[in-house]
Amino acid sequence: MNDAIDRFLALSVRRAVRGKAPPPWSEDWPSDAEFHAAVADRAAFHGVALALLGAPGALEDWPGAVADRVREEARGQSFWELGHRTVAARLIAALAAAGTPAVLTKGTALAYSAYPDPAMRRRGDSDLLLRPADRKAARAALVASGFRRVGDARPLQESWATECDMGFAHQFDLHWRISASALIAQKLEAGGVGSRSLPLPRLSEAARGVPPTDNIILIAINRALHHKYGYRSGADKAFEQDRLIWALDLALLCEAFTPADWEALRTTAAATGTAPLVLSLLDASAAMMGTSVPPDLRAGLAEDSGDAALLACIAPLPSITRLRLDLSASTSLAEKLRVFSYALLPGxxxxxxRFPEAAHWPTALLQGRRLVFGLGRMLTGRA
Incomplete structure (x- = not known):
């Protein structure tokens, strides 16, 4: 039933963003509360609650329980964005004043460049790319601005959070390279992704974000990694890669593309070895949102087999092989040590x-359990 719901939501969003009347609610659909909850859950999962309200007469013939939940989700998005914009602008200004300029990537860069209303771009955090040499100064600026570190400090990224005046928590993921995988970062950086930026004046005078073509590369990578490793969706972990919000990203970006933009996308996909991932993303957006892709661009991407090492990092791969690839792509001895240490002793x-039933154990014991378990798999040939 999820497939039918998703097709209906996709058509609804597709029409809403173009100001057209929504499709009618099907009379053949179940009328029970369980089905109504499923529709509202899928709208929340896809991150399109606010986008659904853009059409004239939106939700008017939807069952009241479904419409109320979607409207509540949309209100939450709008209020969260008000707080997030204030916090993000304050943080970007603090980083700039500390001499550690940051570039926004993915969702927030899209929200303030491609979307008519930034709140339409549902997301749970913002991603900031900083220079590795600015680690110490950036951390000091974050602490001075009232942020605290949350989660594990990973080799190439770490997360910081604070609250706004409305009580919402706001998280910012600081990236020291363009990807959390050193190998993927190396391939993307070779194609210039992360080295280019454009102003985002709708967010703040100091805000900058990656350009649309580079953001498409990042979305394609992110989509593939989420499909492999999963991502948090409420209390659960999801492995779906066809979220409507990603398809909507592409639809809005590509609507404004000039021939030069399409050529830049083709060139960057070739230089980064991501052509198969970009093609898959474009095809998904075309199927869900009707995104128009030039035939010659699609043909060119289809002929490009991509970079084998980058694609291997996204495909099923033994952990030891992935570690070897990331170590080979690390840019310094210090980075190699961070990558190796976290692979050996994660946070x-x-x-x-990995061990939810033993979450109350001390970290050192969990690390030891993981090492013993991994050694056992290696000795039995199951690594």
Whole structure:
């Protein structure tokens, strides 16, 4: 039933963002509360509650319980965005004043460049790319601005959070390279992703974000990684890669593309080895949102087999092989040590997910349990 719900939501969003009347609620659909909850849950999962309200007469013939939940979700998005914008602008100004300029990537860069209303771009955090040499100064600026570190400090990224005046929590993921995988970062950086930026004046005078073509590369990578490793959706972990919000990202970006933009996308996909991932993303957006892709661009992407090492990092791969690839792509001895140390002795975030029944154990014991378990798999040939 999820497939039918998703098709209906996709058509609803597709029409809403173009100001057209929504499709009618099907009379053949179940009228029970369980089905109504499923529709509202899928709208929340896809992150399109606010986008659904853009059409004239939106939700008018939907069952009241479904419409009320979607409207409540949309209100929450709008209020969260008000607080997030204030916090993000304050943080970007603090980083700039500390001499540690940051570039926004993915969702927040899209919200303030491609979307008519930034709140339409549902997300749970913002991603900021900083220079590795600015670690110490950036952390000091965050602490001075009232942020606290949350989660594990991973080799190439770490998360910081604070609250706004409305009580919402706001998280910012600081990336020291363009990807959390050193190998993927190396491939993307070779194609210039992360080195280019554009102003985001709707957020603040100091805000900058990656350009649309580079953001498409990042969305394609993110989509593939989420499909492999999963991501949090409420209390659960989801592995779906066809979220409507990602398809909507592409639809809005590509509507404004010039021939030069399409050529830049083709060139960057070739330079980064991501052509198969970009093609898959474009095809998904075309199927869900009717995104128009030039035939010659699609043909060019289809002929490009991509970078084998990058694609291997996204495909099923033994952990030791992935570690070897990331170590080879690390840019310094210090970075190699961080990558190796975290692979050998990860923090509580990874350990609690691996051993949820033992989350109350001390971190050192969980690390030891993980090492013993891994050694056992290696000795039995199951690694």
């Amino acid at each position: 509580p975030e990874v350990l609690h997910e």
